[in-house]
Amino acid sequence: MEFQEMKQYLLEQILDKQLMTATISQPRVKSNEVKRVKLKPIELKNMYHIQLEYQYERILKHENIPLESFAQTLDELLEQFRQLHIDFIAEKVQVQLSKKNKVMWKSEKTEAAKAVNLSHNRKKNYLLDENTPYPFLIRLGVQTEEGKVKKQKYDKFKQINRFVEFIADALAYLPKDQPVRILDFGSGKSYLTFALYHYLKIEKGLDIRVTGLDLKKEVIEECAKIAQDLGYDQLEFLVGDINDYNDETAVDMVVTLHACDVATDMALARAVKWNASVILSVPCCQHELNTQLNAPGLDIMLKHGLVKERFAALATDSIRAEILNMVGYEAQLVEFIDMENTPKNILIRAYKTGRKTTPEQLENYQQFKQLLNAKPFLENELKDYL
Structure with missing residues (x-):
């Protein structure tokens, strides 16, 4: 799969509201203060957004992007990072990019999830996610x-x-x-x-x-x-x-x-x-x-x-x-x-x-x-x- 083809496929899945969770990691340059970015869909004021959790060495920062504005954000993420782990509703995807954007792609079809949780809270009774480093x-x-x-x-x-x-x-x-x-x-x-x-x-x-x-x-x-x-x-x-x-x-x-x-x-x-x-x-x-x-x-x-x-x-x-x-x-x-x-x-x-x-x-x-x-x-x- 070519880089542009891969990016277009991922964007289509996300715009189709298939995203459940994603982790983007391996910064292309060591000086990048952001170590990884986690993505999940949330609903804010009755509108679908993608929440980005930027994980620095010592702090976390959050940004909520309206779905219609996410294409540019995806471009920026792919420019900065080389590894993606994405859970879509019916598919798990792993992507590894080389320095010249050669794509190593692995996907696995899964049983479709019943629904994506759009709650702003990560889990009931767990406002701090047990799989997120704080x-x-x-x-x-x-x-x-x-x-x-x-x-x-x-x-x-x-x-x-x-x-x-x-x-x-x-x-x-x-x-x-x-x-x-x-x-x-x-x-x-x-x-x-x-x-x-x-x-x-x-x-x-x-x-x-x-x-x-x-x-x-x-x-x-x-x-x-x-x-x-x-x-x-x-x-x-x-x-x-x-x-x-x-x-x-x-x-x-x-x-x-x-x-x-x-x-x-x-x-x-x-x-x-x-x-x-x-x-x-x-x-x-x-x-x-x-x-x-x-x-x-x-x-x-x-x-x-x-x-x-x-x-x-x-x-x-x-x-x-x-x-x-x-x-x-x-x-x-x-x-x-x-x-x-x-x-x-x-x-x-x-x-x-x-x-x-x-x-x-x-x-x-x-x-x-x-x-x-x-x-x-x-x-x-x-x-x-x-």
Whole structure:
């Protein structure tokens, strides 16, 4: 097959909407910063597009090309790369080009796929594709250099994707006309901090500034080094405590993961006082209510230490969500990851809506608090807002 014949065949298949996925690789010149390009069809505003994912050494960039404009794009790709792997609906094609564009062609007819998925998301529950190399996941040891998820890190990969889903759901609540300020308290090894930055900055192109805060100096230094190496210039890591962080007057999103006991409440209170639009919090150990519980009607249950501990944790998070509801948020308790992976699987998700508390809501809260003899730390922190 001659070069022009090959190009015309590929273009006809793509214009006929037969494309499922494609990977174009092997740059013709070593100085090309783009290592490979992945293609897939998507639907944007009810129009068919081809999405190009440019994979650089450290970052990914995306471009969406209307189908009618793709001929020029294909010409440019073939000028820059020598290898193509393409899945059409009923055919797999492999192309290898020589320096002088001699074509080595291999094709295999396949059983026609039922339909091409035009969803902008790569997979349900997987906004980060498990077969795509992400520089931050490689550096954090979740993926191999080839972009394959390591077997022992697959649960972490699922957790990261689940968190990115929550970030995607929150997009509608973030400001559109100004830089987005994000704080992550207790960022630790920062898997989720890096995922948040990647998704919002690189995939969605938002103007963001993210700060990860943690008490472990050596961990913070390592995370700062990774951010610098990846070119994440709007992501910083600082050593510090939630109580001592007073550098902000307004924040758009507050993330707090596994802050122990009332440290979670401190972070939630800070978020409310900053008028944060989005709060995402995964609590850790909850001891406060466990020591306060005095509910004779629940003695049959609470006499068991294990049950009491779990009940206190669930009740604590329910109180936290209700307090957030009463100070102008829409708060929910949602499953973060499967219970089989960790019992710390509840995430408090709250969006600022400004809705008002009803008398019935306030009465129900007071009754529940009195039933348990609870004196919530968060309520005291936010007494001026209730």
